[in-house]
Amino acid sequence: MKxxxxxxxxxxxLPAWAQSEMKSELxxxxxxxxxxxxxxxxxxxAANELFRQGNDLLKESLFVQxxxxxxxxxxxxxxxxxxxxxxxxxxxLDRPVEVFGELEExxxxxxxxxxxxxxxxxxxxxxxxxxxxxxxxISCETPGASVSMDGQPLFxxxxxxxxxxxxxxxxxxxxxxxxxxxxxxxxxxxxxxxxIALTIYxxxxxxxxxxxxxxxxxxxxxxxxxxxxxxxxxxxxQASEAIKSYDSGVTACGAASATGGCVPNxxxxxxxxxxxxLQIAAYAAYGIGAVAVAVGGVLAYLNRAKPYRVEPDKADxxxxxxxxxxxxxxxxxxxxx
Numbered sequence: 001m002k003x004x005x006x007x008x009x010x011x012x013x014l015p016a017w018a019q020s021e022m023k024s025e026l027x028x029x030x031x032x033x034x035x036x037x038x039x040x041x042x043x044x045x046a047a048n049e050l051f052r053q054g055n056d057l058l059k060e061s062l063f064v065q066x067x068x069x070x071x072x073x074x075x076x077x078x079x080x081x082x083x084x085x086x087x088x089x090x091x092x093l094d095r096p097v098e099v100f101g102e103l104e105e106x107x108x109x110x111x112x113x114x115x116x117x118x119x120x121x122x123x124x125x126x127x128x129x130x131x132x133x134x135x136x137x138i139s140c141e142t143p144g145a146s147v148s149m150d151g152q153p154l155f156x157x158x159x160x161x162x163x164x165x166x167x168x169x170x171x172x173x174x175x176x177x178x179x180x181x182x183x184x185x186x187x188x189x190x191x192x193x194x195x196i197a198l199t200i201y202x203x204x205x206x207x208x209x210x211x212x213x214x215x216x217x218x219x220x221x222x223x224x225x226x227x228x229x230x231x232x233x234x235x236x237x238q239a240s241e242a243i244k245s246y247d248s249g250v251t252a253c254g255a256a257s258a259t260g261g262c263v264p265n266x267x268x269x270x271x272x273x274x275x276x277x278l279q280i281a282a283y284a285a286y287g288i289g290a291v292a293v294a295v296g297g298v299l300a301y302l303n304r305a306k307p308y309r310v311e312p313d314k315a316d317x318x319x320x321x322x323x324x325x326x327x328x329x330x331x332x333x334x335x336x337x
Contacts, residue, residue: 047077067086131190136163137195140159141157212302217303232286235282
């Protein structure tokens with residue numbers, strides 16, 4: 001479950017900066033300036049005209065159109081001042097990743113192409129925007145796997161993608177035909193680099209098996225039942241031998257008697273009692289053994305291995321992030337649990 005809470009507690013006011021802080025005109029530059037090298041006077045003039053049109057649109061708060069004009073100007077002249085004003089337009093469009101990139105381009109030659117004040121403003125904006133961004137490095141080594149983030153394709157594996165992104169939760173997915181998709185939803189924290197390695201598996205590789213009890217337990221019960229029944233068989237044989245011995249003794253005793261009758265002596269009586277006792281014990285052992293075998297069979301059935309799918313781990317995180325926009329600044333809290 002994810003809850004996104006945004007508290008717009010205004011911490012810093014940013015009034016009317018679009019008119020007061022934007023670069024208003026690009027002075028013609030000689031070829032000894034690195035940002036003018038290879039740019040003809042005609043290209044500089046065309047870029048300056050598009051730049052002025054973008055400024056007019058920016059003053060009218062037409063930020064999308066202004067950004068379009070600035071990008072057209074950059075095709076003719078890659079000037080830090082154009083990048084600076086494009087950053088201001090994009091700041092209003094809530095595109096912090098692009099703003100950061102444009103400010104980096106605006107500052108790469110120092111303050112010479114801007115002027116010290118604009119350069120100082122660029123440094124301040126970059127520091128604030130950087131606190132809204134996290135750096136992510138995504139890798140996947142499974143050949144042929146397609147990797148995407150938030151629905152946008154990144155690369156086909158094996159490969160690696162590294163970029164700045166907004167802080168907060170992102171959905172990163174790796175897919176390949178015949179494999180189970182791998183999805184990670186990390187919460188990326190401001191000012192940190194997050195390394196995310198994706199590995200995809202087949203359904204068989206993600207399937208494991210488990211039992212209710214140790215595999216030996218039901219078979220031990222069944223084996224014990226067989227042993228008990230076997231002991232009952234031995235006692236049954238002993239009982240049979242004892243009764244046979246008693247019957248033989250009674251027959252011999254009757255043949256020796258003048259009347260043909262026989263009164264069993266203590267020895268014969270003992271054999272009969274032993275035979276009867278062993279027979280009762282044998283039947284009891286048969287019963288106990290049969291029950292144990294049946295129970296062991298039922299336990300073995302209940303304890304058969306059952307498949308289950310291995311799921312990725314999920315972690316709880318909380319992130320507090322400063323925000324900067326055209327009308328103010330504040331805090332964003334992201335809670336995942």
